[in-house]
Structure formats: structure tokens, C-alpha cells
Amino acid sequence: MTDRRVRIALVCAVALVAVLIPFLFGPYRVGQFTLVLIYAVAALGLNLLVGYNGQISLGHGAFFALGAYTGALLIEKADVPYLATLPAAGALCFAAGYLFGVPALRLRGLYLALVTLGLAIATPQLIKRFDDLTEGTQGLTVEQPTAPGWTGLADDQFLYLLTLAAAAIMFLAAWNLMRGPIGRSVKAVRDGEIAASTIGVDLAATKTRVFALSAAYAGVGGALYVLALGFVAPEAFTLTLSFAFLAAIVVGGLATVSGALLGALFIEFVPVYASDVNDALTGVIYGGVLIAFMWVLPEGAAGLPRRLRELVLGRRHPEVADREDHLKAPVRGVPAGKA
Amino acid sequence: MERFVQVVVDGVATGSIYAAVALALVLIYRSTTIVNFAQGEMAMFSTFVAWGLYEGGVPLGLAVLTTLGLSFFAGMAIERGLIRHFEGGETLTLVIVTLGMFILLNSLAGWIWGFENRGFPSLFPDDSVTLGGVRLSVESLGIVAVLLAVVGLLTLLFQRTKVGLAMRAAALNPDSSALVGIRVGHMLMLGWGLAAALGALAGVLVAPRLFLDVNLMGSVLIYAFAAAALGGFDSALGAVVGGWIIGVSETLAGTYVDFIGSDLKILVPLGIIFVVLLVRPSGLFGQSEVARA
Numbered sequence: 313m314t315d316r317r318v319r320i321a322l323v324c325a326v327a328l329v330a331v332l333i334p335f336l337f338g339p340y341r342v343g344q345f346t347l348v349l350i351y352a353v354a355a356l357g358l359n360l361l362v363g364y365n366g367q368i369s370l371g372h373g374a375f376f377a378l379g380a381y382t383g384a385l386l387i388e389k390a391d392v393p394y395l396a397t398l399p400a401a402g403a404l405c406f407a408a409g410y411l412f413g414v415p416a417l418r419l420r421g422l423y424l425a426l427v428t429l430g431l432a433i434a435t436p437q438l439i440k441r442f443d444d445l446t447e448g449t450q451g452l453t454v455e456q457p458t459a460p461g462w463t464g465l466a467d468d469q470f471l472y473l474l475t476l477a478a479a480a481i482m483f484l485a486a487w488n489l490m491r492g493p494i495g496r497s498v499k500a501v502r503d504g505e506i507a508a509s510t511i512g513v514d515l516a517a518t519k520t521r522v523f524a525l526s527a528a529y530a531g532v533g534g535a536l537y538v539l540a541l542g543f544v545a546p547e548a549f550t551l552t553l554s555f556a557f558l559a560a561i562v563v564g565g566l567a568t569v570s571g572a573l574l575g576a577l578f579i580e581f582v583p584v585y586a587s588d589v590n591d592a593l594t595g596v597i598y599g600g601v602l603i604a605f606m607w608v609l610p611e612g613a614a615g616l617p618r619r620l621r622e623l624v625l626g627r628r629h630p631e632v633a634d635r636e637d638h639l640k641a642p643v644r645g646v647p648a649g650k651a
Numbered sequence: 652m653e654r655f656v657q658v659v660v661d662g663v664a665t666g667s668i669y670a671a672v673a674l675a676l677v678l679i680y681r682s683t684t685i686v687n688f689a690q691g692e693m694a695m696f697s698t699f700v701a702w703g704l705y706e707g708g709v710p711l712g713l714a715v716l717t718t719l720g721l722s723f724f725a726g727m728a729i730e731r732g733l734i735r736h737f738e739g740g741e742t743l744t745l746v747i748v749t750l751g752m753f754i755l756l757n758s759l760a761g762w763i764w765g766f767e768n769r770g771f772p773s774l775f776p777d778d779s780v781t782l783g784g785v786r787l788s789v790e791s792l793g794i795v796a797v798l799l800a801v802v803g804l805l806t807l808l809f810q811r812t813k814v815g816l817a818m819r820a821a822a823l824n825p826d827s828s829a830l831v832g833i834r835v836g837h838m839l840m841l842g843w844g845l846a847a848a849l850g851a852l853a854g855v856l857v858a859p860r861l862f863l864d865v866n867l868m869g870s871v872l873i874y875a876f877a878a879a880a881l882g883g884f885d886s887a888l889g890a891v892v893g894g895w896i897i898g899v900s901e902t903l904a905g906t907y908v909d910f911i912g913s914d915l916k917i918l919v920p921l922g923i924i925f926v927v928l929l930v931r932p933s934g935l936f937g938q939s940e941v942a943r944a
Contacts, residue, residue, distance in 0.1 A: 368746050415929055422686045423880065423928055425746050429688070430873045430921040441915055551869070555754055562747060591766070595758025602751030606744055607736060 326573075330476055334469035343540070344580055346472045349479040350536045352576035355560040356486055356569065357529020362558075363567035364490055365522040366502030371428030373554035374435045375405050375527040379534025380544045384452045385445065387538075394457050394539055398478060401535035402528040409527025413520040432554040439546040451545030454538050475536050482529060487569045498522055499567075530557075552595070559598045562605050565612025574613045656785045658906050659899055664791035665860070666898020667798035671853035672868075672875035673882065673890035674805070675846035680884045682822040682842040683738060685745050689752035690850050691872030693729075696756050697722040697851030698858050698867060699764050702771055711772055715855050719848045726847025727840040734843070735836070761865045771858035794856050801852065802891055805845075809887075818842060870917055874901065877920030881927050883937020892935065897923060 334342050358372045379401035386392040386400055412431075440448045459470030489495055500508035501518050509515050538544055560575025578601075586593035605612060609619065672690060679687045687693075697718050704714035729752070737748055775793040779786045809815035820828040821838035829835050857871055878897045882889020897920055905916045927934060 362743065366743060368743055370750070415925055422742060422746065423924070423932075425688070426686070426873075426876045426880070427921065427924055427928075430876075430917065430924065433869060433873060434915075434917045434921065437915060437917065555750070558747070558750065590762055592758040592762035595754050596762065599751045599753070599755025599758060602754065603733070603748055606748050606751070610744070 327480075331473075334465075334472045339466070339468040342468045342472050344584070346468075346475050346540045347537075348573075348576045348580045349472075349475045350533050350540060350576075351557070351560060351579055352573045353479050353482050353536065354530045354533030355557050355564065355575050355579075356482065356572035357526040357533070358557045359561045359564075359566065359568070359572050360486060360490070360498075360529065361522055361526035362561060363565075363571075364495065364498050364502065365519065367519060367523065368422075368425040369428040369523075369526070370425055370554050370558065371431035371435075372526070372530045372557050373549050373551070374428075374431045375409060375530035376534040376537070376553065376557075377435050377439065377546075377549035378408060379405050379531030380538045380549075381439070381446060381452075381534075382531065383535035383538040384454045384544050387454050388452060397538075398532055398535050402532040405531025405534075406524045406528035408531075409524035410520055412527070413523030428554075429551075432551050435549050436546040439549065446546070449546060451543055454542050454544070456542040457539055471540055475540060478532065478536060482532060483569060483572075486529075490569065555598060559602055561612070562602055563613055565614030566610075568612065568614040571612050571614040653785050657787065658902050660785075660787050660791050662899035662902035663895055664794040664898070665902060666878070666895040667795050668853050668857045668894075669871065669874040669878045669897055670798055670891045670894025671801065671849050671856070672871060673878035673894050674801075674887060675849040675853070676875060676879045677882075677884060677887055677890045678842050678846045678849070680879075682818065682839050683734070685734070685738075685749065686876075686884070687846070688746065688749040688872075689756060690846065691868030691875070692753050692756040692760075693722070693726070693847055694850035694854035694871075695865060695868040696760050697725075697847070698771070698854035698863060699760055701851070701855050702769065702858075702863055703764070705772065711774065715774065715852075718855070719851050722851035723844040723848040727844040729847070730840045730843035731836075735839075738839070757865050764865075766865060768862035768864045771855070771863040773859035774855065790859070797852070797856065798891070801849065802887075805887065814841070873917060874898070874920045877923045877927075879934075880924045881934055883934025885938060886934065886936035889934055889936030 333345050337345070354372060354376050357375075358369060361367050361369055382401040382404050383394075383397040386397045387394055392400070439446050446452065456467070457471065457474065459465040459467050463470060465473070490498065497508065497513040497518055500511070500513050501515055505515055556579040560579045561571060562575070563578045564571030564573065564575030582597055583594040586597055609615060611619070672694065675690050675694075676687060679685055679690070700721060701714050701718035704717060705711055709717070733748070733752070734745075737745055773790055775790040778789045780789060780792070781787075807815075809819060817828070817833045818838045818841060820831075821833055821835045822842075825835045828838075853871070853875075854868065858867060861867060874897050875894070878893035879890055880893070881896060882891070882893030900923070901916055901919050904919050
């Protein structure tokens with residue numbers, strides 16, 4: 313019971329800090345935190361797929377790009393009000409994710425990783441290819457939302473709070489979905505496909521829908537990104553972006569909702585400070601961190617308190633023990649580390 | 652017609668490079684069921700080492716041979732020091748770890764050698780020969796010959812030597828192999844070493860055709876994946892045939908299909924991977940998987 317109270321207090325504290333941020337920092341910092349929220353939405357989407365459902369996508373940068381260009385084009389070419397671009401980008405990416413997910417269903421584990429990796433590599437070229445629409449390498453400039461007069465807010469504060477509201481809705485939705493029956497069947501597919509299907513989980517439908525939903529999250533993230541920056545260009549959507557999302561969920565914690573936020577902080581602030589030292593340092597840190605976390609802390613930063621408690625109390629939380637044993641389970645009869 | 656033959660031969664040469672990387676992937680997949688996403692970046696790193704040696708005054712042939720040797724040991728070290736810890740774990744874990752290596756090696760190379768393009772000298776003379784009225788470059792023919800030689804050597808290793816037999820046994824059934832006295836761990840290390848050396852060879856072959864930079868192997872890896880998927884991830888013959896089919900279809904599509912051109916060529920292997928996995932997931936020569944509950 314205390315566990316639950318601690319958790320509620322923690323969520324309230326985070327929410328309070330999140331609301332206060334635009335009033336505590338200058339415009340530059342506020343802009344950075346806006347990006348953190350945006351990355352958190354995209355990372356959460358990826359985590360639904362990878363962490364909860366056990367499918368691998370290395371191409372979520374592509375859906376993020378699709379959402380961004382959808383938002384930019386709707387605002388610039390069709391004069392759609394900016395708030396309407398968010399659900400539109402989400403819906404389009406849901407559809408795209410669904411179409412991509414239908415064949416991807418048959419691509420188990422590795423193959424899905426392969427195809428999505430290819431998608432991520434091809435994204436900047438595809439954007440440049442359709443340059444009548446996307447203006448190619450030049451990029452698109454988009455008019456950003458301005459704060460309505462009655463709020464008394466500066467534009468950057470308004471943008472931040474707008475993003476925060478959108479992110480909060482997305483987080484609540486994901487949290488609600490994953491703790492209910494749908495979430496249980498999503499996790500059941502991850503933990504054992506055959507077992508899940510024998511208790512009546514429709515594998516194909518579950519996997520495609522999770523893929524589509526996860527793409528929709530990335531798409532909404534992309535549309536928010538356009539509002540926040542007021543500019544899109546193909547260079548923003550290279551392989552590095554897809555890898556950053558993956559690093560975010562591994563660092564934050566696979567199959568946790570809060571991990572997406574921690575991971576987003578990581579991928580926003582690490583490059584800022586690392587590029588002062590060397591352009592290559594960000595990549596070195598991402599790569600090193602992916603390996604190190606899988607080795608030492610497979611449940612990510614969100615699992616750190618639990619891990620510390622185990623160290624202090626000397627026992628493992630049953631749920632964590634279960635998940636860890638599953639991650640390390642020998643598949644082909646080779647005992648891990650003893651072959 | 653002459654142009655068509657040239658394009659096809661060129662495609663077979665490019666395909667041979669893909670086949671070499673695909674063979675490296677298959678070598679590792681067969682022994683450990685790991686698809687090594689870092690294979691391409693390991694090769695890129697090796698190519699930079701060869702380039703560094705060459706720039707330092709070592710003759711090209713010697714530089715390449717030294718690099719192959721170094722890559723062999725580096726591959727073994729990676730298996731022993733890093734991958735061994737994760738072997739037998741979940742696919743997701745291994746994909747994340749090899750991807751981590753992908754990013755790490757890519758950025759380290761950028762840190763050490765910078766991000767700019769560099770020229771890499773070809774192992775073959777810049778010459779052409781006329782065969783049946785068609786002019787073909789020595790380089791293309793040379794690359795195909797090198798691949799065939801490598802395939803021959805690997806076949807000898809796996810079919811005619813005791814080490815090769817032990818490697819096959821270790822891949823097929825690690826437990827029983829250990830019982831009859833095969834050092835399974837050593838065999839896996841050997842597999843990674845061979846794969847790293849093969850990748851390095853592909854790197855020095857492809858570098859003169861593209862420019863040497865940290866993204867040298869990015870698209871090559873995707874083509875190699877397509878080749879391995881097409882041939883079947885567990886088939887060495889499949890990797891070679893798959894590489895050739897991918898190479899030829901890529902160059903043909905790039906030359907004759909206007910919409911694709913050179914910048915969208917990457918969609919060809921993606922399309923092929925998709926079709927293969929939908930129609931025949933085990934690939935042309937692979938064995939289909941049987942799942943046991």
C-alpha cells in the first residue's frame with residue numbers, strides 16, 4: 313500500500329515540476345524542455361512496441377518524420393489550425409503503421425529490426441525525393457502558434473504548456489491502456505506467443521495494432537516537433553534519430569511509462585553537452601550506454617530504485633526477478649556465459 | 652547489348668561484396684543465431700585501419716593482409732569479451748547490444764579519423780579486358796575471383812578440416828559437442844573472428860568504389876541483409892547467390908528504372924526483403940524454422 317502512495321506522490325511531484333518549468337527557466341531552456349516532452353511522446357510509442365510487445369523497430373524516426381511533414385504541410389499548404397494537425401498526424405501514422413505492420417507481423421524479431429533499419433536509412437532520401445511536396449533539403453518553414461493574449465504567457469511558455477498538455481494526454485492514455493486487459497494481452501504476446509494464442513489472444517491483430525499505435529505516438533511527436541521548432545528538414549530524420557529513441561527507452565527502462573520521460577531527458581541533454589567535447593561523443597555515449605545498460609541494468613533507470621532496494625534488503629522484487637530471468641533465459645540450451 | 656553485359660558484370664561484382672558481408676552474417680547466425688548488426692561497422696573500422704597503414708607507408712597488399720589478421724583477432728575478442736555474456740539470451744537483448752556496437756564503432760571511427768570522405772586505392776589495376784567483344788574492368792573480375800576463392804577456402808575449411816567439422820558440430824548442437832570434447836566457446840570465437848575478417852575483406856573491396864567514410868558500410872549492410880534473407884540466413888550458398896541476385900537487380904534498377912535512380916536504390920533491397928519474407932520466409936536455400944512450445 314505504501315508503494316502505491318509513494319508512487320502517487322512521485323507522479324504529483326513530477327507533474328508539479330513539469331508545470332512550473334516554463335516559469336523557472338529562460339526561453340532557451342524552456343525550448344529544450346519542450347523537446348524533452350516531444351521526445352518522450354515518441355519514445356513512449358516505441359516503448360509500447362519494444363518494451364511491452366517485444367517487437368523491435370529501429371525505424372521510428374521515419375514515423376516521427378511522417379508526422380512532422382504531415383503537420384508542416386497541413387499548416388502551410390492547407391491552412392489547417394495547428395491543434396488539428398496533432399490528431400491528423402497521429403491518424404495518418406496509425407494508418408501507415410498499420411499498413412507497415414501487416415507484413416511486418418510475419419517478420420519476427422530480427423527481420424522486423426532489419427526492415428525498419430532499412431526504413432530509417434531510406435527516410436532522408438525519400439523526403440528529398442518527394443521535393444515538390446517537401447521542398448527537399450531546403451526544408452519547410454512553418455508558422456508557430458503564438459500565445460493568446462488572455463493567457464499573459466510568452467510564446468515559448470505557451471508552446472511548452474501546449475506540448476505538456478498533449479504529452480500528458482498521451483502518457484495517461486498509454487498508462488491506462490497498458491494496465492488493463494489490452495495491456496495484459498500485449499505483454500502476453502511478448503512473453504510467449506504460443507502460450508498467448510492458446511488463451512485466446514489474437515497474435516496478428518495485437519501485434520499490428522500495437523505497431524500502428526506506436527507509430528501514431530511517433531507521428532504526434534513529429535507534429536509537436538514542427539510546432540516547437542517551426543522548421544523541418546530531412547537532415548533531422550537520419551538514422552541517429554531512430555537510434556536516439558531506442559537509446560532513450562533502454563536508458564529509461566523497457567516496458568515502463570516513466571522510463572520514456574527519463575530517456576527523453578537523456579537524449580535531449582547528452583548531445584547538447586557532448587558536442588562541446590567532440591561531435592562523435594554523442595554516438596560513443598549512445599552506443600556505450602546501450603551495451604552497458606543491457607549488461608548491468610536491463611530494466612533501465614526506471615528500475616534503479618527497485619534495484620537499489622534489492623541491494624539494501626538483499627532480495628529481488630518478484631516481478632523484476634521474473635522479467636530478468638526471462639531476459640536471460642537460455643533459449644537453445646547454452647547456459648549464458650558458460651558455453 | 653554491350654552495355655547490358657557490362658551492367659550485369661558490374662552487378663555481379665558489387666553483389667560479390669554483398670555476398671562477402673552476407674557470408675559473415677551467416678557464419679555468425681549459424682553458430683549463435685545472432686544477427687550481427689555491427690558487422691558493417693566492424694568492416695568499416697577495419698577498412699580505416701587498412702587505410703591508416705597504407706597512408707603510413709605500408710604497401711597496400713601487406714596493409715590489407717595485416718588488417719585481415721587484426722580483424723580476425725578483434726572479432727574473436729569481441730565475441731569473448733562482450734557477446735559471450737549475452738549468448739543464449741533474448742533476441743531483443745542481442746539486437747540492442749549489436750546495435751550499440753554499431754553506433755559505438757561508427758562514432759569512434761569518426762572521432763579517430765574524422766567524418767570527411769577519403770579515397771581508397773584499389774587492389775586491382777585500373778585496366779579493362781575485352782571478352783567476347785565486351786570490355787570489362789579488371790576490378791570487377793578481380794572482385795568476383797576473390798569472392799570465389801574465399802568461398803572455396805571456406806568450403807575446404809568446413810568440409811575437409813577437423814576444426815571446420817568441430818565448428819559445424821558446435822553450431823548444430825552445442826551440448827552434445829561439449830560432451831564429445833569440442834571447446835564450443837572456442838568455436839564461437841573462431842566464427843566471429845572469421846566473420847570479422849570476411850567483413851574487412853568486403854570493406855577494402857568496396858571502399859575504392861565508394862568513398863571511405865564512417866558511413867561506408869551503412870547501405871552495404873542493408874544489401875547484405877537482403878542477400879542473406881533472400882538466400883536464407885542459415886545457408887552459405889544462399890548468401891552468395893543472394894548477394895549476386897541483389898547486386899545485379901540493384902545495378903539494373905539503378906540504370907534502367909528512371910524513378911529509382913541512384914538515391915533510391917536502397918529501396919530495392921528493402922522491397923526484396925519484404926517480398927522474400929512474405930512469400931518464403933526461410934529464403935531460397937534456408938531451412939524453415941520449426942517452433943516447439
